[in-house]
Amino acid sequence: MSRRKKGYYRARELARERIERLFLLAEEEHLRRPERSDRYVSIARRMGMRMRVRIPRRLKRRVCKGCRCYLSPGRTRVRLRDGVVTVTCAECGEVMRYPYR
């Protein structure tokens, strides 16, 4: 790619770091204020969309696909069965299935 766009790549790298940091903060805040965690997740998603940056898979799975809330042990039901992890969100009832080996 052309080197003219160096500033652009740095911004995307910064976006990746910020997304990681936001998820870290979401984890910390969740005990006291779950709605803040949801807000941090929404900022992270919007930033990823704007800067065309993918959210890492392990972070993506901590978010409910239906209501976009931060999933934590208080609001989540996780079950293993037949090589599939089934995550059920307590807030909206969305069921997410992820295969594993």
Place this chain on the structure above:
Amino acid sequence: MMITPENLVRHELIGLPIEVVEGRNPSQVGISGRVVDETRNTFLIETRSGDKRVPKSTNSFLFTLSQGLKVKAVGSVLVSQPENRINKKMRRSRWKL
């Protein structure tokens, strides 16, 4: 990329310790705590006496970075939605250590 005074504008401000050092509203000067949320025009700061929402444009803030550096920034430079701020540039005259 470590957070530095240069990329303070573009970095994540939520979670940083902050203090209002100058401002047009004297009752807001001296508010200090952690940044908990951010909108286009305000910071929500969690202080010992509760959460305070402070406008950006009329105040100057002092941020404490992880290495212990403190950076003072004029608030009007930070006016922006958090997800948009990542592209903003900050002129050198607007911040000082």
